[in-house]
Amino acid sequence: xxxxxxxxxxxxxxxxxxxDQLWIPETKTWRLNERHYGALQGLNKKATAEKYGDEQVHxxxxxxxxxxxxxxxxxxxxxAHDRRYANLDPHIVPKAENLHVCLDRVMPFWxxxxxxxxxxxKNVIIAAHGNSLRALTKYIENISDDxxx
Numbered sequence: 001x002x003x004x005x006x007x008x009x010x011x012x013x014x015x016x017x018x019x020d021q022l023w024i025p026e027t028k029t030w031r032l033n034e035r036h037y038g039a040l041q042g043l044n045k046k047a048t049a050e051k052y053g054d055e056q057v058h059x060x061x062x063x064x065x066x067x068x069x070x071x072x073x074x075x076x077x078x079x080a081h082d083r084r085y086a087n088l089d090p091h092i093v094p095k096a097e098n099l100h101v102c103l104d105r106v107m108p109f110w111x112x113x114x115x116x117x118x119x120x121x122k123n124v125i126i127a128a129h130g131n132s133l134r135a136l137t138k139y140i141e142n143i144s145d146d147x148x149x
Contacts (some may be wrong), residue, residue, distance in 0.1 A: 008127045037097070039068060063098060
């Protein structure tokens with residue numbers, strides 16, 4: 001399983017190639033994408049800290065339930081006009097996420113695909129991103145909201 005983002009797809013392909021298993025079927029889903037940083041998308045950490053302050057940036061990046069500002073549809077980093085998401089209801093495509101929202105996005109895919117495969121005794125590989133994997137880890141290991149920070 002992998003996200004729709006290039007770096008995760010390439011990571012999966014590298015792992016499968018190295019293990020001589022490129023033949024394994026793969027499923028790509030937006031639900032495993034990295035967390036959407038909203039209006040902060042595309043900004044480097046230094047520029048973001050200069051604009052909003054180090055403390056606020058740290059809160060947005062590490063808190064469980066504080067949302068960054070939402071991205072506008074006309075922003076070049078918005079997913080609103082990205083063809084990867086053309087078949088999705090525009091209301092479910094995130095405009096900003098925190099870890100809590102990311103967990104809510106990942107869980108349906110976990111419940112419908114990954115967990116059933118594991119319960120069937122299958123081995124799975126998930127090539128995803130820091131926050132989508134962190135969200136899954138929070139759920140699987142029952143990590144508290146405070147401890148996940």
